[in-house]
Amino acid sequence: MRILVAVDQHPYSAHVVKDVAKLAGNTWADVTFLGVGPKATDIGRSSNRAGIKHPLTEKLRNYRRNFLDHFEKEESPYEKRLCHYEFVEVKKGVWEELYICRGARKDLKIVLRSGNPVKEILAQSQEDESDLIVMGCYKKGGCQWEGTVNLPQKVANNALCSVLVIKEEKKIHKISCCLDQENISQKSIEMINQMVTLYQTELEIVGLTDGPALKPMVEKNLNAILKYYNARQIKAWIKLVDADSLGSFISQEARRSMMALWMGEHSLLSKIFPGGKVEKLIQGSESSVLLLR
Amino acid sequence: MLRTLVYLDADLASSIALRYACQLTRVIDMNLHTVHVEEPDKDGHAPGTGWVRRTWESAMLKTGEFEIAQLIKAEKSSCPMLGAPKMLVGDRENEILREIQRESYDLFVEGSLHSFTAKKLYDKIHSRLYRHIPCPVIVVKNLVDLEKIALIVRDEVESKKLISMFLNIFSGAKLNIDLIYCEFQEPGKLSFKGKEDENKTISAVEEILMVNNWHPENCRMIQGSPEEIGDVLRNYGLVASLLHHSISKKSNWFQLLCHIPSPVLICWQ
Numbered sequence: 168m169r170i171l172v173a174v175d176q177h178p179y180s181a182h183v184v185k186d187v188a189k190l191a192g193n194t195w196a197d198v199t200f201l202g203v204g205p206k207a208t209d210i211g212r213s214s215n216r217a218g219i220k221h222p223l224t225e226k227l228r229n230y231r232r233n234f235l236d237h238f239e240k241e242e243s244p245y246e247k248r249l250c251h252y253e254f255v256e257v258k259k260g261v262w263e264e265l266y267i268c269r270g271a272r273k274d275l276k277i278v279l280r281s282g283n284p285v286k287e288i289l290a291q292s293q294e295d296e297s298d299l300i301v302m303g304c305y306k307k308g309g310c311q312w313e314g315t316v317n318l319p320q321k322v323a324n325n326a327l328c329s330v331l332v333i334k335e336e337k338k339i340h341k342i343s344c345c346l347d348q349e350n351i352s353q354k355s356i357e358m359i360n361q362m363v364t365l366y367q368t369e370l371e372i373v374g375l376t377d378g379p380a381l382k383p384m385v386e387k388n389l390n391a392i393l394k395y396y397n398a399r400q401i402k403a404w405i406k407l408v409d410a411d412s413l414g415s416f417i418s419q420e421a422r423r424s425m426m427a428l429w430m431g432e433h434s435l436l437s438k439i440f441p442g443g444k445v446e447k448l449i450q451g452s453e454s455s456v457l458l459l460r
Numbered sequence: 461m462l463r464t465l466v467y468l469d470a471d472l473a474s475s476i477a478l479r480y481a482c483q484l485t486r487v488i489d490m491n492l493h494t495v496h497v498e499e500p501d502k503d504g505h506a507p508g509t510g511w512v513r514r515t516w517e518s519a520m521l522k523t524g525e526f527e528i529a530q531l532i533k534a535e536k537s538s539c540p541m542l543g544a545p546k547m548l549v550g551d552r553e554n555e556i557l558r559e560i561q562r563e564s565y566d567l568f569v570e571g572s573l574h575s576f577t578a579k580k581l582y583d584k585i586h587s588r589l590y591r592h593i594p595c596p597v598i599v600v601k602n603l604v605d606l607e608k609i610a611l612i613v614r615d616e617v618e619s620k621k622l623i624s625m626f627l628n629i630f631s632g633a634k635l636n637i638d639l640i641y642c643e644f645q646e647p648g649k650l651s652f653k654g655k656e657d658e659n660k661t662i663s664a665v666e667e668i669l670m671v672n673n674w675h676p677e678n679c680r681m682i683q684g685s686p687e688e689i690g691d692v693l694r695n696y697g698l699v700a701s702l703l704h705h706s707i708s709k710k711s712n713w714f715q716l717l718c719h720i721p722s723p724v725l726i727c728w729q
Contacts, residue, residue, distance in 0.1 A: 369694075371721075374573070379580070381472070381573075390472045393603070404602050404694070404721050405472075408576040416576045423691075 168196040171297040173288045173322065175202060176226045177313050179303035179335045184230050186333055187301050188237035189365050195244050196298075197274040198234070201291050202227050203284040227277050234275070244273035284312070285321045292328060299329045299358070306334045309450035320446040323458050329358060333455045339366040343424040345373040345408075345417070346459075351388060355429055355459040356395060362427065362457060363401050370396060370403045371424065375410050414444070421452035429459045462490035462629060465565040467556060468545055469496065470527030473571030477600040478531060480723055481569045482539030484598075487606060487633045490567075494532065494545040495559055497552040498524040553589035566595055567629060574601035578718045582709050585726075591705050593728070596625055598698070600723045606697035608636040608677075611665070614702065618729065619665045622702045625727040627672055638696070639665055639679040642689050644712040650684035650692070686712050690719025700725040 172187050174180035191198050202223035240246060250268040257263045280287040292300050304310040304319045310332060312318040323330040344359050363370050374381055374389045381389065389405065396403040408416045417426060426448065449456050466481045468474040478494070485492055528545050536542050548555045560568060572584060581599075584590060590597065611626060613619040641662050653659075662679045669676060682689050693699050703726045707714045717724060 386472045390475065393472075397603070402604075404574065405476075406574045406576060406721070407580075412576055 168194045168298045169295055170196045170198045171288070171292045171295055171300045172198065172200045172230075173203070173284075173300060173302045174200055174227070174230060175204070175284075175312060175314075176222055177305075179305050179312075179333075180226075181230070181233070181303075182335050183301055183303040183333045184233045185237070186365060188234045190301075190361060191234075191273075192237060193361055193364055195273055197276075198245075199274075199276040199278055199291065199295055199297070200227055200230050200234070201278045201280065201288060203280050203282070203287045205281060221279070223279055227279065231275065231277055245275040284315050284318055285325070288322050289325055292326060297328050298354075299331060300326055301331045301333065303333050303335060304449075306453070310334065310452070317446065317450075320449045323449055323456070324445055326458075327460065329355075329460050330458045331362075331455065332449055332457075334452070339368050339425045339454060341369045341371055341424040342366070342427055342457075343371045343373060343406075343420045344427040345375070345413070346392070346427075346429045351392075351429060356392060358457070358459055359427055360396070360399065360401070362425070363396075366425070368425075370401055372396075372403055372405050373416070374405060374407050375413065376407050377410055381407065417448060418451060421448060421454060421456070423453065425455045425457065426452060427457040427459060462488055462566045463564065464490050464492050464567040464569060465556075465560060465563070466492060466494045467496070467568070467570040468494050468528050468531060470524070470531060471571075473573050473600070475531055475534070475571070476573070476603045477569055477571030478535050478539075478542075479603055480571075480598075480600045480606070482535055482542070483606050484569075485539065485541060487635055488630060489632060492539070492541055493563070493565070494528075494542065495548065495556065496524055496528045496545050497548045497550060497555040499552050500549070553587060557589050557592055560593060560595060567598065568593060568595055569598045569600060571600045574721045575718075578709060578715065581718050582714070585703065585705070585707065585714075596629065596725060596727045598723055598725050602721050602723070604697050604722055606635070608638065608696050609698045609700060610638050610640050610693055610696040611676075612640050612642060612699065612701040613661055613665045614641075616661050616664050618702050619661060620668065621729065622700060622727050623665060623668050626700055626725075627674075629725075636677050637669070637674060639669075639676045640693070641679075641681040642716065643681060643683045644686060644689075644716075645683055647685035647688060650682070650688040653681040653683070654679075686715035687719045690716055690721070693720045694722055696722050698723050698725055700727065702727050702729050704729050 170187060170191060172183060187198065204221065204223040235243065235245060238245065250266060252264050253267045254262045255265050278291060280291065288300065300322060302319050302322065304312060310319050319332045323332060342359065342362055346355065359370065372389065372392055374385060393403055393405060420426065445458065464481065466478055468478060481492055484490065525547055532542050532545060546559065548559065572580065575581065611622065639662050641659055659681055666676055666679055682692055699720050699722050701717065701724065705728065
């Protein structure tokens, strides 16, 4: 798994580092911290001699430090590689001195780009082939970033991969997961699993009904998902929501739960819940939002 | 020994209800019976009489029998007392009602998945089956561990009836119980009051329970909207409440019942 963490110099970005570290610790993900700021031509020179001029470089280093602090040095998959010669028993009674490199089993990158922040974040996610973009935002004022209007919303709408928008200082009590159960990937289920572990919370699986009952295929998948989580000791609740009431359900539920929506290419949810509504959800939600793709 | 009937269809709600009922057998001294009703097509009528009709009915039953047998087979290892289900043909509600009356069951269990809208539960409570059912009902909305039960008390007289029903079902069981008194108010002001804030109803009910060797772990009053209180009650493996058949859809009590995601034990008034 590769996680792209889009950050700037404001407190909501610092807030996500801890969560990303936990998530990366559980998944052993490759991680890129991406800062998007003013044009960055002289960073190398200025940091060496005249002090750091670029507003993001020092912040990015702090984020890396905070991220790495989460791991025990010996166990960290991001620890720098240490290479030396070491005798290794290659077969019984035969030892050979081999050049062994330990550590840095996973990639941790710090990248600084300049330009339109939305475009740069999306470009980096495509270059990295990220599985998940993580961003923080102010809780007040409809989930904003300093300097760019509706940045998290625009990234969430246009990204090809899953997006997690973490709202500042909000304890997550429940994850309400609207999965399009007719068409769902193992990757999405695993991602939800990771979120439940990360936030130590309960899970509510929402089954979309079309009329009075669930479609047999949806019901079968819902049963399989329930068994999957039960087997992992994850407390999972089921709630049925009629497709016509989905909008009001989501706006009501987003006040107290982290919403996870499956917005894949063939998802029924992406039809019911188009881009504009996703923007509104991220703005209006009291809690964090996860869009699965 | 408590005689319990579990209604089964070949669906998720029934699978959850069956697993929950099996959990009940581990804490209550009870016999578990299962039933399935195969309904003829709504627009079609049963063909003919005598041999023709009997052949048609047995063909219908065979279709349903296989699916229900699969459901039971899946649970048999964890619930050995499960026997073959009784298979009936006809109108679902009428057949279940007849079966309950004929065999004098003490408890009826069925699955109905927790729903965002109130309509499903409202229709169920006002159905012919529930209006005439002579025993308490457990509506299993979700599969949860039966560790703790919440008894929702209202006024003293009504609560006595609930407690007597509860004692009938759970006599001899070793479970933790809480007494909950609900006071409805506008959303956003959820609050809890403990035993120290004197509540006559709670004290009276607690006394009855203690006489019968049940010692509630907590006795508390919850103030909040039905939605907020319902959310608090998700921590229980079963929520027991008394209910009027004539309950209105907009009443706070009904709204509370809808918002509880845990299984609900309904004792009829």
